[in-house]
Amino acid sequence: MSALSDQIEILQSIYCSEGELDVEPSLLDWLQSRQSGCPGSKPSVLQFAVNVQVPDTAVSIRLHCRCPLLCPTNNHDDTEIELDRPSFHFGTSASLSRELHEALSERLDELVERIFAERDPSECTPSMMTMEIIAWIHDDGARLIQESTLAASGPPQDSSPSQDAGPLVFAREWVYFPSLSTKEKRKDLVDYALRLGLTGFVTPGKPGVLVVEGLDTHINTYFHEIRTVSWADLPPAHKKMTLRHRDKQAISSVRELDALRKFKGMVEIVFDLHGARGNRNSLFKMETFLAEAGCADAFGKLFPEFGQELRSQ
Structure with missing residues (x-):
């Protein structure tokens, strides 16, 4: 099995709930056509997104991954396909303020760079990094969102307990x-x-x-x-x-x-x-x-x- 097929199978087996995983349709179409013996143009990139529900919050984050494919575009066999370095980003969400989205995105970039710096390349596949990022969302990301919720009104104005005027x-x-x-x-x-x-x-x-x-x-x-x-x-x-x-x-x-x-x-x-x-x-x-x-x-x-x-x- 090729690295590409392996990644798709791993992702689909882990994120199998309805609406949880979205893989670029053209890639799935090519893999299916290849199995039927009539493959079309080979895609140049692996793209997918995982919808992540943040624990203990009403926030859902869409994690996008893009990983270029290194292979001869005129070769219909996918056994020679190699995966380049994947990149990740968060999609915009109505449940996230712009400031919180920017803060989460900055932390995500730091996490991805740290993984590349500390891990062997064999441990930096799209599926393995996706699992680690989602674990981070469930822990540190959730904490950042919860703290933001508690501080939603910002540094409050001082107010005396004897205040007696509305609202x-x-x-x-x-x-x-x-x-x-x-x-x-x-x-x-x-x-x-x-x-x-x-x-x-x-x-x-x-x-x-x-x-x-x-x-x-x-x-x-x-x-x-x-x-x-x-x-x-x-x-x-x-x-x-x-x-x-x-x-x-x-x-x-x-x-x-x-x-x-x-x-x-x-x-x-x-x-x-x-x-x-x-x-x-x-x-x-x-x-x-x-x-x-x-x-x-x-x-x-x-x-x-x-x-x-x-x-x-």
Whole structure:
């Protein structure tokens, strides 16, 4: 089997869901015509695109690959085809701002160059690099998108908790952490919220949960300060947080805030920590707590991927 046929077969076997992989039609037509014994003009490039759904976001990214084919164009046999160095880029997406698209594209270029610099050429095939890039999208790319979502309003304007003029918006944000353990950083999550007049709770361990409620301008300030001050010294892998849900309601005065709050104060809560390291929360007890707080639907928003069988853990 030629390198070209091998690449097509690998890609089609991995990205086999409907609408996931798009290969240049002329290339597929040529391969099919070759099998029938009546090949037409041999293509000069392998082009395909993979549609990637970014985990924990509503963003879908289209990853394009272009790889020139090195072969005599007048030879219908594909056994002599060799693959040149592939190039990659992201297509535009309505779910990505121009700034975020540019940031992701810059990171993609850096990743591709690093792969070429560090890997043997035999490990730089279109299929192998595509798999590595998609793994990067699922990890670092997803984190970049999630951080951008939390900072969508930009550096917020300072606002006093005693503000009493409209237009005002009450908000409650539900944030998921794969793991939340550092004691000092957890303390900041509580202290920064109290200073801004926010209420809610923090749950350390695996998984970690943060809920904050109050004026949306104060919540914007809160996350901006957490990211740029409290957590500024943490490596990117330790900053991963996912905004799972946001409740919003317009109000005419801050005097309406207390009637909308579900939680009193800002505290750290654990739910029957267990496991080998004593850091896993009981999801069943967390779900019960949320229901008693008047947020019965919140558990499904925080953990949409968890089935009933996992809630007893």
